[in-house]
Amino acid sequence: MINMMIGFFKDYFKFKEAAKKQQRWIEKYCEKNNYVMNPSWMMATNLKSNLCEMEATFGKRYCPCFEPSGDKELDKKMMCPCEFVEDEIAEYGTCHCALFGPADLSKEQWKASSQRLMDEYQVPKNIKDGVLDTRGMIMDPRRGLPIPDAMHQVKSTLNGYKGKSLKVIVEREQEAINLKEIAAYRGYGFAQEAIDGAIEVALTFES
Ligand code: SF4
Known part of the structure; x- marks a missing residue:
């Protein structure tokens, strides 16, 4: 847990400026689609840092939760916001990464989807x-x-x-x-x- 927190704050400071650019398109996208960004500051900040690193590493704004597949069609679909948003909102309440959800999603539903995501990623290695x-x-x-x-x-x-x-x-x-x-x-x-x-x-x- 402590290592996770160190990593989080390292990325937070590293991408603090670049994350502002992410914030701008996220706000526009949410407004247009009647979505909101994850209300948890830590979750949203972590996802924005990951978006920044994906963009800096691969040159494109790929989903923060999946590395590029090498399949051009699939990779295009995985650019954030991806083509799976609506479908995943219907299943999980939010998109897979719990970055976007409908404006009327309850606090409990946000928490449940964020927890689902953490459970998926915090598996024993x-x-x-x-x-x-x-x-x-x-x-x-x-x-x-x-x-x-x-x-x-x-x-x-x-x-x-x-x-x-x-x-x-x-x-x-x-x-x-x-x-x-x-x-x-x-x-x-x-x-x-x-x-x-x-x-x-x-x-x-x-x-
Ligand atoms: S799952 Fe969410 S964060 Fe990931 S690409 Fe799709 S919209 Fe973006």
């Missing part, structure tokens, strides 16, 4: 001896992508991580490509090699 195996997570039925995906597993592992390197096993080439982009953006060393039916990525950090 398969990490042993400096190797994080990201495979085997449940799949999101709309996007056909894992929850949490490799990128989110790596990012949360690195919150408070003290090691000088981390090996990450990913299933798909696109996940390795995304980790390479993240490494470039964050200034990590990056290497990858094919292993039995998967890819092993090595991330290295300056001491």
Whole structure:
């Protein structure tokens, strides 16, 4: 929990200015669609920071909860605000990431959807001896992508991580490509090699 909070405030200060740009389009989008942004300051701030990092890393405003899939059509649909909003509001009360919900959503419904999201992402990670195996997570039925995906597993592992390197096993080439982009953006060393039916990525950090 403490590492999560450190990561939250680090991103909050890093993206404080850039988040203002996110806030502007979010307000316009909400007004046009009779939605509101998550009323929890922490949730909304975290999602805006994630949007900023997605944009800074991949050059496009992808959903803060899913890494790019490599499928151009799907990735287009996943630009925030994504094409799944209405459908997910009907199912969860909010969009998948609990950024947007209808203006009349109750406090309890916001809390329930935010908790659903946290439960989805705060699952035990398969990490042993400096190797994080990201495979085997449940799949999101709309996007056909894992929850949490490799990128989110790596990012949360690195919150408070003290090691000088981390090996990450990913299933798909696109996940390795995304980790390479993240490494470039964050200034990590990056290497990858094919292993039995998967890819092993090595991330290295300056001491
Ligand atoms: S689920 Fe919500 S936050 Fe994610 S892309 Fe769709 S609208 Fe944006």
